[in-house]
Amino acid sequence: MTIFFQSLLDGLIAGSIYALFAAGLTLVYGTLHFINFAHGELIMAGAFLAYLFMMPPLLLSPLLSGIFAVTGVVLLALLMDKTVFSRLRNANPLLLLIASLGLSLLLQNLAQVLWGAKIRAFPFPLQRGKVFGPVVITSVQITILWVAALTIFLLYLFLKFSRIGKAVRGVADNPVLAKTFGVESEKIIRIVWVVAAILAAVGGILVAADTNLEPHMGIVNLVRAFAAVLIGGAGNVWGALIGGFIIGLSENLGVLLLPIGYKDAIAFFIIILILLFRPEGLFGTRWGVR
Amino acid sequence: MLRIEGVSKHFGGVWALKDCSLDTKQWPVVGLIGPNGSGKTTLFHTITGFYRADRGKVLFQEKEIQGLPVHTIALRGIGRTFQLSRIFESLSLLDNLLISRKTVAGENILSLFFRGGQIRSDERTAREKALTYLNLVGLANKRDQKAGELSYGQRKLLELTRILMLDPDLILLDEPAAGINPTLITKLLSVIQQLKAQGKRFLIIEHNMDVVIRLCDWVYVLDAGTPIAAGPPEKIKNDPVVLEAYFGK
Amino acid sequence: MTNYFLHILVSGEIIALFAMGLQLEIGETGLYNFGHVAFFGIGAYASSLLSLAGLPFLVSLGLALLITGGVTWLIGIPILRLRGDYFGLAMLGFGEITRKIFLNEAWLTKGPMGLPGIPRPSLFGFDIHTLPRFAVFYGILVILVYLMIRHIVRSPLGRVFTAIRDDELSASAIGKNTYGFRKVCLITGALAAGLAGALWAHYITFISPSDFTLNETILALLIIVLGGNWGITGALVSSFFVIGFQEGLRFLPFPDTFGRYIAPVQQMIFGLILVLLVLNRPGNLIKERPASASD
Numbered sequence: 012m013t014i015f016f017q018s019l020l021d022g023l024i025a026g027s028i029y030a031l032f033a034a035g036l037t038l039v040y041g042t043l044h045f046i047n048f049a050h051g052e053l054i055m056a057g058a059f060l061a062y063l064f065m066m067p068p069l070l071l072s073p074l075l076s077g078i079f080a081v082t083g084v085v086l087l088a089l090l091m092d093k094t095v096f097s098r099l100r101n102a103n104p105l106l107l108l109i110a111s112l113g114l115s116l117l118l119q120n121l122a123q124v125l126w127g128a129k130i131r132a133f134p135f136p137l138q139r140g141k142v143f144g145p146v147v148i149t150s151v152q153i154t155i156l157w158v159a160a161l162t163i164f165l166l167y168l169f170l171k172f173s174r175i176g177k178a179v180r181g182v183a184d185n186p187v188l189a190k191t192f193g194v195e196s197e198k199i200i201r202i203v204w205v206v207a208a209i210l211a212a213v214g215g216i217l218v219a220a221d222t223n224l225e226p227h228m229g230i231v232n233l234v235r236a237f238a239a240v241l242i243g244g245a246g247n248v249w250g251a252l253i254g255g256f257i258i259g260l261s262e263n264l265g266v267l268l269l270p271i272g273y274k275d276a277i278a279f280f281i282i283i284l285i286l287l288f289r290p291e292g293l294f295g296t297r298w299g300v301r
Numbered sequence: 302m303l304r305i306e307g308v309s310k311h312f313g314g315v316w317a318l319k320d321c322s323l324d325t326k327q328w329p330v331v332g333l334i335g336p337n338g339s340g341k342t343t344l345f346h347t348i349t350g351f352y353r354a355d356r357g358k359v360l361f362q363e364k365e366i367q368g369l370p371v372h373t374i375a376l377r378g379i380g381r382t383f384q385l386s387r388i389f390e391s392l393s394l395l396d397n398l399l400i401s402r403k404t405v406a407g408e409n410i411l412s413l414f415f416r417g418g419q420i421r422s423d424e425r426t427a428r429e430k431a432l433t434y435l436n437l438v439g440l441a442n443k444r445d446q447k448a449g450e451l452s453y454g455q456r457k458l459l460e461l462t463r464i465l466m467l468d469p470d471l472i473l474l475d476e477p478a479a480g481i482n483p484t485l486i487t488k489l490l491s492v493i494q495q496l497k498a499q500g501k502r503f504l505i506i507e508h509n510m511d512v513v514i515r516l517c518d519w520v521y522v523l524d525a526g527t528p529i530a531a532g533p534p535e536k537i538k539n540d541p542v543v544l545e546a547y548f549g550k
Numbered sequence: 551m552t553n554y555f556l557h558i559l560v561s562g563e564i565i566a567l568f569a570m571g572l573q574l575e576i577g578e579t580g581l582y583n584f585g586h587v588a589f590f591g592i593g594a595y596a597s598s599l600l601s602l603a604g605l606p607f608l609v610s611l612g613l614a615l616l617i618t619g620g621v622t623w624l625i626g627i628p629i630l631r632l633r634g635d636y637f638g639l640a641m642l643g644f645g646e647i648t649r650k651i652f653l654n655e656a657w658l659t660k661g662p663m664g665l666p667g668i669p670r671p672s673l674f675g676f677d678i679h680t681l682p683r684f685a686v687f688y689g690i691l692v693i694l695v696y697l698m699i700r701h702i703v704r705s706p707l708g709r710v711f712t713a714i715r716d717d718e719l720s721a722s723a724i725g726k727n728t729y730g731f732r733k734v735c736l737i738t739g740a741l742a743a744g745l746a747g748a749l750w751a752h753y754i755t756f757i758s759p760s761d762f763t764l765n766e767t768i769l770a771l772l773i774i775v776l777g778g779n780w781g782i783t784g785a786l787v788s789s790f791f792v793i794g795f796q797e798g799l800r801f802l803p804f805p806d807t808f809g810r811y812i813a814p815v816q817q818m819i820f821g822l823i824l825v826l827l828v829l830n831r832p833g834n835l836i837k838e839r840p841a842s843a844s845d
C-alpha cells in the first residue's frame with residue numbers, strides 16, 4: 012500500500028511536469044498542424060542551459076539560472092521558427108515534421124558535442140525526504156510541484172484573460188478559425204512559440220531537477236507530451252494538461268504491474284491505443300471529407 | 302434504383318441531414334438542389350459510404366448499402382465525383398483512367414511476377430477503352446501528361462471519365478458545372494446527354510438552374526437537410542417554397 | 551585499404567535494402583513509417599536466434615522473413631487504420647516498443663548484452679566469410695530486390711500506390727480497397743527491411759538493442775529525401791553516398807582527443823542536411839497540400 016501511495020505521488024510530480032510539455036506542444040500542433048519533434052530539444056535545452064548557469068564558472072542561483080535558461084530557450088524557438096518553420100507555412104505537415112526531426116537530431120548532437128553523452132544531475136545537495144503519512148517527499152520535489160502549479164496558473168491567466176491569449180487558444184482549437192485571423196496569424200504564431208518554449212524550458216528544468224539530464228532526453232519526453240496531447244485532443248490546452256497528469260500517473264502506477272524496463276514504453280502504448288480509438292485519427296473525419 | 306429513407310446525420314449540434322427521404326425511381330437524370338449548407342454533399346458522402354448515417358436507410362437496387370466500405374459501394378455500381386474534383390495528380394491522364402476498373406490483373410503482387418503476359422493484354426484492352434473516353438471529352442491529345450497539369454474544368458471532365466471506366470449504374474455528380482467556362486459546360490452537357498442516351502442514370506447536385514433545366518427529368522430540393530419540394534425542373538423553378546428557401550421571405 | 555572500401559560497400563548494400571523498403575512505403579505510397587527500424591530489428595533478431603539455434607543460414611533467413619512479414623501483417627490490422635502523421639507516430643511507437651522488447655525479454659534476446667557469435671552465411675556448403683564474398687553475395691541480393699521493387703513501382707500495382715499517395719479517398723471512391731493495398735506495400739517494405747536486418751546480423755555477427763533506434767530510421771529517411779525525384783533508384787544510389795560519408799568520417803585520422811566528437815558531429819551534419827533538403831523541397835517526395843483540399 013505504501014508503495015502505491017508513493018507511486019501516486021511520484022506520478023503526480025511527473026505528471027505536473029509532463030502537463031507543461033504537453034500544453035506547449037498542443038499549442039504548436041493546434042496552430043501549425045505538425046508534430047514538432049524538436050519540442051523535445053527545447054526541453055533538453057532548458058535543462059542544459061540551467062545546468063550551464065548553475066555550474067562553475069558562473070555559479071548562479073537556481074532561480075536566476077532558470078530565468079536565463081528560459082530566455083535562452085525562447086530565443087532558440089524563435090530562431091527555429093524564423094530559419095526553418097516560417098519558410099514552410101503552407102507546406103505539407105509531414106514536410107514540417109521531417110524538418111523538425113532534422114532539427115531534433117542537430118540539437119541533441121550539438122548538446123552532446125558541448126557536454127558529452129554523460130548523464131548529469133543538478134548540483135543540489137543530497138536531501139533526506141520529509142515523511143508525510145505513507146509517503147516521502149523531498150524539498151526539491153515540493154519546489155517542483157509549486158513551480159509547475161504556478162506556471163500552469165499563469166498559463167491559465169494568459170489564455171483566459173489576455174486578448175492575445177484568447178486568440179491563441181481560439182486558433183489552436185479551431186483550424187478553420189485560423190484562416191480568419193489573416194494578418195494577425197504571424198503574430199499569434201510567434202506568441203505560440205514563446206509560450207511553448209517557456210513551458211518546455213520550465214518543464215525541462217523541473218524534470219532535470221527531479222531526475223537527471225542528458226543530451227538525448229528530448230525524445231522520451233516528447234513522446235510523453237504527445238501522448239498527453241492526444242488524450243486531450245489536438246490543440247486543446249486544458250485537455251493536454253490533464254493528459255500530462257494521466258501519463259505521469261500511468262507511468263508510475265504502471266510499473267507496479269509491468270517490468271520497470273517497460274516504463275518508457277507506457278506512453279507509446281497509450282499513444283497507439285488512443286490513436287486507434289479516437290475517430291479524429293481515422294478515415295476522412297479528421298479534417299472532414301470534401 | 303436509389304432510395305433514401307429517413308436518413309439523418311449530425312455533426313456536433315448541427316443536423317446536416319434530417320429525416321431525408323428521396324427516390325430516383327425511373328427518372329434517368331435526377332437533380333438535387335438547395336441553398337449552401339443544406340446537406341447535399343453530406344448526402345452524397347452518406348450514399349457512397351464516407352459517412353455513416355445516424356438513422357435511416359440507403360437502398361441501392363433494393364439492397365441496403367449502409368455500412369459497406371466505400372470501395373465496395375463503388376464496385377456495386379455507384380460512381381461519384383467530388384465537389385472539389387479529386388484526381389490523381391501525379392499520374393498521367395491515361396493512368397487515371399486505367400487504374401479505374403473493377404478488376405485490374407496487374408494489381409495482384411503475385412500475378413505481377415508470374416503472369417506478365419496476362420497483365421500486358423489486360424492493360425492493352427483497357428487502353429482502347431480509356432482512349433475512347435478521353436476522345437469523348439476531348440482530352441485524348443493530353444493522354445500522357447500528368448493530371449496535375451490540367452485546368453480546373455478539365456479536371457472535372459477527367460474525373461467524370463474516370464468514373465465511366467467503372468461502368469457504374471448510377472453516377473453522382475457534385476456540382477459538375479461550378480467554376481468552369483461556358484464552352485466546357487456545353488461539352489459537359491453533351492457528354493451527359495450522350496451517356497443518358499446510352500442508359501446511364503445520374504443524380505446531380507447543381508446550382509446552375511439552366512443546367513438543371515436542360516439535364517434533369519426530376520428535381521429534389523433540399524433545405525436544412527430535409528427535402529422541401531420535388532417535381533419537374535420547370536415547375537420547381539417557380540415554386541414559392543423553393544424561392545423562399547433560397548432567398549428568404 | 552581495400553578492406554575498408556569493401557566494408558563501406560557491404561554496409562551500403564545493407565542500408566540500401568533498408569532504404570529501398572522505406573522508399574516504397576513513404577516515397578511511392580505515402581506511408582510515413584517512422585518505425586521502419588523495427589522490421590530491420592525483427593529480421594536481425596529472428597535470423598540470428600534461429601541460426602544460433604543451429605538452423606542453416608538459408609532456412610533461418612527464410613523463416614526470419616516469414617516472421618517479419620507475419621508481424622507486419624498483424625500490427626497492420628490496427629495501425630493501418632491510421633493515416634499521415636498519426637500513422638507515422640504509431641509506427642514510431644511500435645519501433646520503440648519493439649526495441650524495449652529486445653531489451654527486456656532477456657530470456658530470448660539476452661537483453662542489453664546482445665547476441666554475440668552469429669554465424670556467417672553459408673550457401674549449400676559455400677561459406678561467405680571474406681569481405682569480397684560478402685560484397686558479391688549481398689550485391690546480388692540488392693540488385694534482385696531493386697529490380698523487384700522497381701517492377702512493382704512501374705506496374706499497375708505501383709499505379710495504385712501512387713494513387714493512394716496522391717489521394718486516398720479518391721482511390722477508395724473508384725473501388726480500391728486501400729487498406730489492402732497499403733498493407734501489401736507495408737509488408738513488402740518490411741520484408742526489404744527484414745532482409746537488410748538479417749544480412750546485417752550475419753555480417754557483423756553481433757547485435758544488441760541499441761542498434762535499433764530511431765536514428766536508423768532517420769538515416770533511411772535522409773537517404774530517401776536525398777534520393778528525391780529519382781524514386782527507388784535515387785534511394786539505392788544515395789544509400790552509398792550517405793554510408794560512404796558516415797563510414798568515411800570514422801576512418802579519417804583525427805587526433806584521439808577529437809574521437810568522441812565524431813559520432814555526434816556526423817549526426818549533426820545529417821540533421822542539418824535533412825533540414826536543408828526539406829527547405830529546398832526535393833522533388834515530389836512529399837506533395838504540397840493542394841490549395842483546394844485543405845478545407
Ligand SMILES: Nc1ncnc2c1ncn2[C@@H]1O[C@H](COP(=O)(O)OP(=O)(O)OP(=O)(O)O)[C@@H](O)[C@H]1O
Nearest residue numbers: 299300312315317336337338339340341342343344
Ligand atoms: N465534416 C463535417 N464536420 C462538421 N460539419 C460538417 C461537416 N460536413 C458538413 N458539415 C456541415 O453540414 C452542413 C451541410 O453541409 P454540406 O457540405 O452537405 O452542404 P451542401 O449542401 O453541399 O452545401 P454547398 O452547396 O455549399 O456545397 C453544413 O452546415 C456544414 O457546415
Ligand SMILES: [Mg+2]
Nearest residue numbers: 341342343384
Ligand atoms: Mg456541397
